[in-house]
Amino acid sequence: MTRRHLFWAGFAVLLAALGSLWIAQGSRAGSRSGPVDELLSQSMKDSAGRVQSLGQWRNRPLVVNFWATWCAPCVKEIPELSALQTQLTPHHIQIIGIGIDSPENIAEFGKKYNIAYPLYTGGMDASELTRKLGDKEGGLPFTVVIGRDGKVVRTFLGKLKMDELRAELDRL
Numbered sequence: 232m233t234r235r236h237l238f239w240a241g242f243a244v245l246l247a248a249l250g251s252l253w254i255a256q257g258s259r260a261g262s263r264s265g266p267v268d269e270l271l272s273q274s275m276k277d278s279a280g281r282v283q284s285l286g287q288w289r290n291r292p293l294v295v296n297f298w299a300t301w302c303a304p305c306v307k308e309i310p311e312l313s314a315l316q317t318q319l320t321p322h323h324i325q326i327i328g329i330g331i332d333s334p335e336n337i338a339e340f341g342k343k344y345n346i347a348y349p350l351y352t353g354g355m356d357a358s359e360l361t362r363k364l365g366d367k368e369g370g371l372p373f374t375v376v377i378g379r380d381g382k383v384v385r386t387f388l389g390k391l392k393m394d395e396l397r398a399e400l401d402r403l
């Protein structure tokens with residue numbers, strides 16, 4: 232074999248190795264799920280006790296409100312969120328509430344109040360989801376605005392200022 236042939240054979244081996252590495256990295260990156268993907272891959276009980284897939288909300292703008300029945304600021308903002316959902320329905324923006332609470336407490340709360348958006352029981356596992364979505368302090372209420380593209384647009388820790396939330400939703 233001539234030097235020229237050896238050069239091209241070595242070059243081909245190098246390209247094949249680089250191509251394999253690139254494909255391997257691409258498949259790992261594609262399988263890596265972000266926090267929104269992790270959230271939407273969950274199934275949780277709704278306030279009626281039926282298991283629901285959160286994946287049903289994929290590909291639409293979302294306002295995800297993490298709350299608890301024992302959290303006073305959470306309970307105060309729920310009627311405002313419920314009224315907002317009524318206004319948002321024609322715009323195909325969905326609010327969902329994920330209670331970091333027991334299924335019994337969520338069910339009782341859901342029956343007591345007429346809430347215009349779905350409530351789900353996330354339990355303590357939902358606390359870990361809030362951290363992954365940006366709640367580094369672990370406080371409640373914690374609200375995440377998610378764009379149609381599945382990316383976190385903005386997060387709010389503490390009782391919502393509805394004018395700030397509305398302004399963010401207007402940008403969607």
